[in-house]
Structures are given as C-alpha cells and as structure tokens.
Amino acid sequence: MSAVVTDTDTPAPTAPASGLRPVRRRRVRPGKILLSGLGLLLALVWVFPVYWMMNSALTPDAILGADTPNFFPVHFTLTNLSSVLTDSGFLNALGMSVMVTFLTIALVLAFAFLAALAISRWRFRGRTSFILAVLFIQMLPAEGLFIAQYQMMSSLGLLNQVIGISVLYVAMLVPFTVWMLRGFVAGVPIELEEAAMVDGLSRPKAFIRITFPLLAPGLIASGVYAFLQAWNEFTTALVILPAESAQTLPIWLRSFLSASANRGINWAEVMAASTLIAVPVIIFFLFVQGRMTSGLVSGAVKG
Amino acid sequence: MTTTTGASTASDGIAIRRRRKPAxxxxxxxxxxxxxxxxxxxxxxxxxxxxxxxxxxxxxxxxxxxxxxLDNYARIFTDTEVWSVVAKSIAFCLVNALLTVGIGLGLAVLMRSVHGWVRITMQITLLLAWATPLVAAVTVFRWLFDDRNGVVNWLFVQLGQENLDGYNWLGNVWTFFMVASFIVIWMSVPFVALSIYAGLTQVSEEVLEAARIDGAGSRQILWRIIMPLVRPVIAIVLLLQIIWDLRVFAQIRLLQDAGAPISETNLLGNYIYELGVGSQDFAGAAAVSLFVLVLTMVLSGPYVRYLMKEDAA
Structure with missing residues (x-):
C-alpha cells in the first residue's frame, strides 16, 4: 500500500501552490508508470474470465481440448453459437425468461411508481414505518424464504408457472425500486405541475404532460434494474420452477452443463451459451450502473 | 409525521390538496x-x-x-452439523467481505494515482466483471479451473508445478472454498472499488489544497485527510458485503455440481435447501430460515439507519 501513496496525483491544478510543485509535476515519474503498469495488470486479471468466456465460445471444442490453450480466437467459428441458438431447450428457456422478466418489470414499475409517488409527495401517518419496512425487506435473502415460497406456490398450484415466479420477483424487487424512484419523483418540483394547472390544465393532465416525461429516465433506470435482477435470478427459480419445461435461462444453463458433463463437457458450447445469456445483460448493465452505485451509497461523502 | 406538520412546510396548494384527500x-x-x-x-x-x-x-x-x-429449534440447534454450517458460513462471509473491501480499496486508491487512460481501462474491466450474470460467471470459473483443460492448471504446469497437472480443485473442501472465494471476490470487488473511488473523487480540491499549503505530504494527505472523509463509504460497502456474502447459495450450489462433497461444502442457504427440498424436513428448514432472516435483519440495522438519514436530508 505504501507504494501507492508516493505519487498521489493532483487533478486539474488551478494555480501552482508553491514554486516547487510545477517542477515536480513536469518531471518523468517512474512511480506513476509503475503504478499504471500494476493497474493494467489488474485490469487484465479482472477482464480475463469475460474474455475467456467469449474466446472459448468462438473456438471449436476440439481446439479447446488441446494441450496448449489458444489465447486468441485463431480458429474462429460460429458453430457453437448457432448450435446453442437452435437448441430447443435454449429457445424454450429464452421464451420463459422473456415472459417472466417482462411481466415482472411491468408490475414492479407500476407498483413501485405509485408507492414512490405516495412517499415523496405526501407526508402521512405511517410513512416512516413504510420506508423503514421497505428498507429492511430489500435486505431479506431469498435463501431465508424459498422453502416457504415453495410451499405456498405448491399449494396454490403455481409451481412452474410464469405468474407464480413473477409474483415472488415483484415482491423481491419492489422495495429497492421504490427507493430508487423516490429520489426521481422528489427531484421533480411540484411547482412545475402547479404552474401548468394555473395555465389551465387539470391535475391528471398536468401530471401526465409535465411530471411524467421528467420521470422517464428514472423509470427506464428502474426498469433496467428489474430486468437485470429477474433475468439473472437463480436461487428462487431453482426452487419454484423445478420442471424442465419451465426453466428460465440461468436454470437451463446449469442443466445444459450437467447434461454435457455426462459425455465429457463440451466447453465450447457451454461458453457459447454463457456468452449468449451474458451479452444482453452486460449491455443493459452499462446503462444503469451509475444509478445503482449512487442509489446504494449516495452522498456518503460531503467533504 | 402527521398531515398537518408536513403541510405547514409546503406551499398552500399542496396543503389544500392534502386536507381534501388524506386517503x-x-x-x-x-x-x-x-x-x-x-x-x-x-x-x-x-x-x-x-x-x-x-x-x-x-x-x-x-x-x-x-x-x-420450540422443539424444532431445540432439535436443529443441538445438531452439531448445523453449528458447523453456521461457523463455515460466518467464516466464509467475513474472509470474503474483508478481502473484497481491502482489494476494492486498494484498486480505488490505485485508480487515483494512474494515467487517465489506465484508469478508464480499469473502470471498464471492472464494469464488465460486475455485469456478468452470476450463473455465467460460475460456469466460466468452472472452465478456468477445469481439471483436464483448464487454463489455471495449464498455467501452474508452465510455472513448473507439474504435480498440479489434472488437479481437481472442486473435489477438495479447502480448494473448493478457495475457488468459491475467487468468484465472490471477482464479482463483488467492482462495486466496492467504484463506490470508494466515487467517494475519493468527492473529496474537495480546496481541502486538499489547504492541507498541502500546511505542508502535508501525499502520504499524510491520503491517511489523514482522504481516508477519514471516505470512511462512511467504506463502512457502508463493508456492511453490505457482509450481508451479501452470507447469501452465497447459488455460487456454492453451482460449484457443487462439479462433484464436490456436498455435506462438507454446504453453507447456510445450501443447508436449508437440502433440509427442505432434499429431506422434506420443512419444520427444521423453517427454523433455520428464520435464524438467517433474523441475522440479516440485525446486520441490516446500521445500513437502514444510514439510508433513513439520507431520506431525512
């Protein structure tokens, strides 16, 4: 750690603080080059698993079995990807994932939006308790609930059903989404809406024409968050969707790997499947990541 | 927080609306x-x-x-297996949370001191790791640590560790948890590093400038000025990491598929799963589940209090 601090840099110097500083800055700094090298090495370590997944997905399985690994896709092929894309299990799971994810997003956004409106536009008895409950509930682990949820869905005949798993996902995602949207709603001043009403719009119209468009970025960010969670969820789906025909993509990937293991794992196809599941997630993730970090720890430093 | 107190602070228009429609x-x-x-x-x-x-x-x-x-609780919590699972879960959780926050803090500080393009490269690679879905990540790590054709074993052989040729990492309890830790740390460090880095960038330039004028060196500035200012962020991410690392059901379950000794590698979530879905002991599973829920609630207390303060602010 001590090597790190020797060359703390000073971003965007406005005025030289003393005569010594500018001279030091212009000097070639071996420390900084060393640290940059370390940074690049760590970046390489961190990206390697993702790179290796994609590289293996684009390499024939026979080549992956060779004694020396190929670090670049020199034997480039799309066969692995196309064989996964035509796998009936994959397509079935894709359909299931799409249905579950979109039903979840629609319900989560509707429910959380109304609740966020209530807590950011009104002060009412029970408001603080509701927020407190929401914040505690969002921390509850699926592992502490899934046996009971299994029993409940089993007695309702909703195991392996889109609606059954979606209800559980909605309950799981509503708390954080309420918390995230609350910030957006509070960010739109009520005066804007009232100004529109003074100009002759009714309250519902003023809300739809003025406030709602301003909330669009918040709704999109929350929608992407719900997408990521529902699309990737494994634990609850494993318990609530036991039938092979009802598998979502994460559950399908697990059984695809297990099935492959019986005849010597075809890692090229397994990596192609992982890549196909991961790529949409990575793309969507890059859209919301800033919002997610700030939602979790915003404003912790006000120095 | 009653209707009237809230209304008195807001404009007249809202006050009227509130009185008319309290429902x-x-x-x-x-x-x-x-x-x-x-x-x-x-x-x-x-x-x-x-x-x-x-x-x-x-x-x-x-x-x-x-x-x-309370018979079920008595039955479950006098079972030595349960306590061994609890001990393993807590140890796994603490080791991983501390390593994750330590590495994340190191990366955040490092990102402050490198060239701009290196920093951006680091941020992009961290984001890619963060974005990778859990199931895909575990699957890739199984491939990396594959006993026959995995890159890790190949690398060890190249480095002269011939005895690791064909080594089955997931067959031994210790190396199993080591691989599980690699996955957990690889996936969680990006959130920690980027959160702390965001905190570091919020430390205002005036404060640093003042310290420099007073003659503080870069080392003193880091430890005496910056670290105390970002301590709240570090505390929050450590707490979140502890809570999240108690729930590692999916990683463990997916790695166990590679043929690990199941009863020895079970952590709390997996134990509940075995008890409920496997042995159909729903009463016992419910008792352990409640223990996990209560533990999570207790740990979440400080985090919730922190967020409530944010809400009031």
Whole structure:
C-alpha cells in the first residue's frame, strides 16, 4: 500500500501552490508508470474470465481440448453459437425468461411508481414505518424464504408457472425500486405541475404532460434494474420452477452443463451459451450502473 | 409525521390538496403492500407457524399439524452439523467481505494515482466483471479451473508445478472454498472499488489544497485527510458485503455440481435447501430460515439507519 501513496496525483491544478510543485509535476515519474503498469495488470486479471468466456465460445471444442490453450480466437467459428441458438431447450428457456422478466418489470414499475409517488409527495401517518419496512425487506435473502415460497406456490398450484415466479420477483424487487424512484419523483418540483394547472390544465393532465416525461429516465433506470435482477435470478427459480419445461435461462444453463458433463463437457458450447445469456445483460448493465452505485451509497461523502 | 406538520412546510396548494384527500397516499401504497404481503409476508408467517409445528410425513398427507413449541429449534440447534454450517458460513462471509473491501480499496486508491487512460481501462474491466450474470460467471470459473483443460492448471504446469497437472480443485473442501472465494471476490470487488473511488473523487480540491499549503505530504494527505472523509463509504460497502456474502447459495450450489462433497461444502442457504427440498424436513428448514432472516435483519440495522438519514436530508 505504501507504494501507492508516493505519487498521489493532483487533478486539474488551478494555480501552482508553491514554486516547487510545477517542477515536480513536469518531471518523468517512474512511480506513476509503475503504478499504471500494476493497474493494467489488474485490469487484465479482472477482464480475463469475460474474455475467456467469449474466446472459448468462438473456438471449436476440439481446439479447446488441446494441450496448449489458444489465447486468441485463431480458429474462429460460429458453430457453437448457432448450435446453442437452435437448441430447443435454449429457445424454450429464452421464451420463459422473456415472459417472466417482462411481466415482472411491468408490475414492479407500476407498483413501485405509485408507492414512490405516495412517499415523496405526501407526508402521512405511517410513512416512516413504510420506508423503514421497505428498507429492511430489500435486505431479506431469498435463501431465508424459498422453502416457504415453495410451499405456498405448491399449494396454490403455481409451481412452474410464469405468474407464480413473477409474483415472488415483484415482491423481491419492489422495495429497492421504490427507493430508487423516490429520489426521481422528489427531484421533480411540484411547482412545475402547479404552474401548468394555473395555465389551465387539470391535475391528471398536468401530471401526465409535465411530471411524467421528467420521470422517464428514472423509470427506464428502474426498469433496467428489474430486468437485470429477474433475468439473472437463480436461487428462487431453482426452487419454484423445478420442471424442465419451465426453466428460465440461468436454470437451463446449469442443466445444459450437467447434461454435457455426462459425455465429457463440451466447453465450447457451454461458453457459447454463457456468452449468449451474458451479452444482453452486460449491455443493459452499462446503462444503469451509475444509478445503482449512487442509489446504494449516495452522498456518503460531503467533504 | 402527521398531515398537518408536513403541510405547514409546503406551499398552500399542496396543503389544500392534502386536507381534501388524506386517503390518496394510502390508496397509492395498496398494490406495493399487497405484493409484499403475498410474496414475502405470507412466507415469513408460514415459516414462523411451521417452525413451531410438527411437520412430518403424516402432515404432508393431510393430518392436522401438531403444535410443538420450540422443539424444532431445540432439535436443529443441538445438531452439531448445523453449528458447523453456521461457523463455515460466518467464516466464509467475513474472509470474503474483508478481502473484497481491502482489494476494492486498494484498486480505488490505485485508480487515483494512474494515467487517465489506465484508469478508464480499469473502470471498464471492472464494469464488465460486475455485469456478468452470476450463473455465467460460475460456469466460466468452472472452465478456468477445469481439471483436464483448464487454463489455471495449464498455467501452474508452465510455472513448473507439474504435480498440479489434472488437479481437481472442486473435489477438495479447502480448494473448493478457495475457488468459491475467487468468484465472490471477482464479482463483488467492482462495486466496492467504484463506490470508494466515487467517494475519493468527492473529496474537495480546496481541502486538499489547504492541507498541502500546511505542508502535508501525499502520504499524510491520503491517511489523514482522504481516508477519514471516505470512511462512511467504506463502512457502508463493508456492511453490505457482509450481508451479501452470507447469501452465497447459488455460487456454492453451482460449484457443487462439479462433484464436490456436498455435506462438507454446504453453507447456510445450501443447508436449508437440502433440509427442505432434499429431506422434506420443512419444520427444521423453517427454523433455520428464520435464524438467517433474523441475522440479516440485525446486520441490516446500521445500513437502514444510514439510508433513513439520507431520506431525512
């Protein structure tokens, strides 16, 4: 750690603080080059698993079995990807994932939006308790609930059903989404809406024409968050969707790997499947990541 | 927080509306509360009731359950296997949370001191790791650590460790948890590093400038000025990491598929799964589940208090 601090840099110097500083800055700094090298090495370590997944997905399985690994896709092929894309299990799971994810997003956004409106536009008895409950509930682990949820869905005949798993996902995602949207709603001043009403719009119209468009970025960010969670969820789906025909993509990937293991794992196809599941997630993730970090720890430093 | 106190601080228009329609906020909360009651409230209620009942074979065929008080808890928590699982879970959680925050802090500080393009490269690679879905990540790590053709074994052989040729990392309890830790740390460090880095950039330039004028060196500035200012961020991410690392069911379950000794590698979530889905001991599973829920609630207390302060601010 001590090597790190020797060359703390000073971003965007406005005025030289003393005569010594500018001279030091212009000097070639071996420390900084060393640290940059370390940074690049760590970046390489961190990206390697993702790179290796994609590289293996684009390499024939026979080549992956060779004694020396190929670090670049020199034997480039799309066969692995196309064989996964035509796998009936994959397509079935894709359909299931799409249905579950979109039903979840629609319900989560509707429910959380109304609740966020209530807590950011009104002060009412029970408001603080509701927020407190929401914040505690969002921390509850699926592992502490899934046996009971299994029993409940089993007695309702909703195991392996889109609606059954979606209800559980909605309950799981509503708390954080309420918390995230609350910030957006509070960010739109009520005066804007009232100004529109003074100009002759009714309250519902003023809300739809003025406030709602301003909330669009918040709704999109929350929608992407719900997408990521529902699309990737494994634990609850494993318990609530036991039938092979009802598998979502994460559950399908697990059984695809297990099935492959019986005849010597075809890692090229397994990596192609992982890549196909991961790529949409990575793309969507890059859209919301800033919002997610700030939602979790915003404003912790006000120095 | 009553209607009148809130209204007095706001403009007249809202005050009138509030007095006229005090029911509106409650109506708006109905769908969310209903979803929470169905999806989480009832299951928690069921667990409390079931954990106090005999839930054996007879009950599964429709016999009315018998109230047995705390018998299930006594049965479960006098079992040495449960305590071994609890101990393993807590150890795994603490080791991983501390390593994750330590590495994340190191990366954040490092990102401050490198060239701009290196920093951006680091941020992009961290984001890619963060974005990778859990199931895909575990699957890739199984491939990296594959005993026959995995890159890790190949690398060790190149480095002269011939005895690791064909080594089955997931077959031994210790190396199994080591691989699991690699996955957990690889996936969680990006959130920690980027959060702390965001905190570091919020430390205002005036404060640093003042310290420099007073003659503080870069080392002193880092430890005496910057670290105390970002301590709240570090505390929050450490707490979140501890809570999240208690719930590593999926990583463990997916790695166990590679043929690991299941009963020795189970952590709390996996133990509940085995107990409930595997052995159909729903009363016991409910008792352990409630233990996990209570533990999480206790740990979440400081985090919730911190967020409530944010809400009031």
């Amino acid at each position: 509106t906020p409650y109506l708006l909360l109905i769908p969310a509360v209903a979803a929470l009651l169905v999806g989480l409230g009832y299951p928690v209620y069921w667990q409390i009731v079931t954990s106090l009942q005999e839930f054996g074979l007879m009950q599964q065929f429709g016999a009315p359950p018998e109230f047995v008080g």
